[in-house]
Amino acid sequence: MPILPRRWRLPYVALLAVVGLLLSTSALQAYRLSGGTRPWEPFLWEFSSIPAIGMLALGVHALMGRLRGQPRPRQLAVHALALPAFSGLHIAGMFGLRLLVYALVDVSYRPDPLPALLVFEGGKDAVTYISFCLISRGVWMAQAAAARAQELERARRELAEVRLARLADQVQPHFLFNTLNLISSVMYEDVARADRLLCQLADLLRQTLAAQQRAEQTLGEELALVEPFLALMQARFGPERLVVQIDADAAARACRLPALLLLAPVENAVKHDVARHRGRVTVGIAARLQAGRLRLGISNHGDTPVPEAAPDPEGGLGLRNLRERLQARYGDAARIEFGPDGAGMALRMELPCAS
Known part of the structure; x- marks a missing residue:
């Protein structure tokens, strides 16, 4: 120099x-x-x-x-x-x-x-x-x-990237094992239906593998993964038991976030909450861009909750993974809340929007 x-x-x-x-x-x-x-x-x-x-x-x-x-x-x-x-x-x-x-x-x-x-x-x-x-x-x-x-900043960035990669790697096996368990429960009752579910799962896994290679993608691309998963779950439980509502405006869909961020919490909402209700369960995803920050909400509401099946206040492994990923990626700039919401549970996130 x-x-x-x-x-x-x-x-x-x-x-x-x-x-x-x-x-x-x-x-x-x-x-x-x-x-x-x-x-x-x-x-x-x-x-x-x-x-x-x-x-x-x-x-x-x-x-x-x-x-x-x-x-x-x-x-x-x-x-x-x-x-x-x-x-x-x-x-x-x-x-x-x-x-x-x-x-x-x-x-x-x-x-x-x-x-x-x-x-x-x-x-x-x-x-x-x-x-x-x-x-x-x-x-x-x-x-x-x-x-x-x-x-030091370069070392911190590299460490954060390694940590994010490790956490992202945990998402696919967790999701895959749970989904295969769901499919196995119907394969002896309806072979054609199980075969259809497996084909849908294969398509979804191809998309998640491509998303993981990008490490980061827009909310719109993330929802393009979540929607097939929810369609797969509706095929599993039936549309009369699982109702899906997705409401995200164009500005929110343009925000970038870590790949596969929503799959685990949406999976939790379906896997745990449909089992906790005897009747219909509505899983909703809402996203808005306000003052440069992305506000995301994932909620579920059931008609008849099972009293003895209390929800995990920490949200299970998937949401613990989510918290760690947000902390590693955004630090104190991200906020996350999880708790009861009327007759169901709600997860609310607030992230910086990078478009």
Whole structure:
């Protein structure tokens, strides 16, 4: 990585120019008060120093970068050699430029004797060098902290992706085993019906495999998986026992969410709640987009609940899996509630909508 990235070069030159103008303006006032007759001289004095200081500051920054992690005695020894070199280069560059300009305009210029220059300029250069070292150290520390933060964030994202993949992998076996159990209950009573259910299941599994490869899909695509599953369950229990209601507007259907997110809770609503009611059960899915957030609801209501079959307050394995997936994907930005709703149960989710 270059010491001064390309995008910072123009701002750096502009900063040096502004500093030079401010110093020159201040020096001009003192110059006029002392009786000076050439107003350009203060500008030459200051701007002869600024380019040399600007280049040397980059050199100090590079040196501080190379000294990172080195033993303290070695760093002190390097600085003891670098400080005189810094001052010597600054003095040589500054007075070399001044002498050149004065010669071009044919004006006599006599700097102070070299020992006096070394003492006067050397003292200022020592303060400047130490200041640059401290600033550079802070810059390198900030860059290192930013790099560590980026690496930590990348590791967190990778960990979240691995965790999401593991949780998603749990959905298909859980759903598949339950569905096969449902089909096995009718295969000896109605072979043709069991065969039809198996064909529907095969089609559904092909769709879920494709969805899992995408990892993320729109709510509309998710409902395209849920609807065949509910049709399969209606074929299993009969339309008189299981009524399906899906209400999702176009804006909500465009929101993206983790693939196979709804299959497990819908399966729970059918598997557990149809068994808990002797009569008709209505399973409803509602989705709305409000203020940039997707509000999803999955509910079930039965006509005659069985008193001794109390629902699992945690919603079973499928909903525990759902909670973990939402936490891994959205963190605190997602909300989920599950509990009684009149004569049935309701699951409500609120997620950020990424379309």
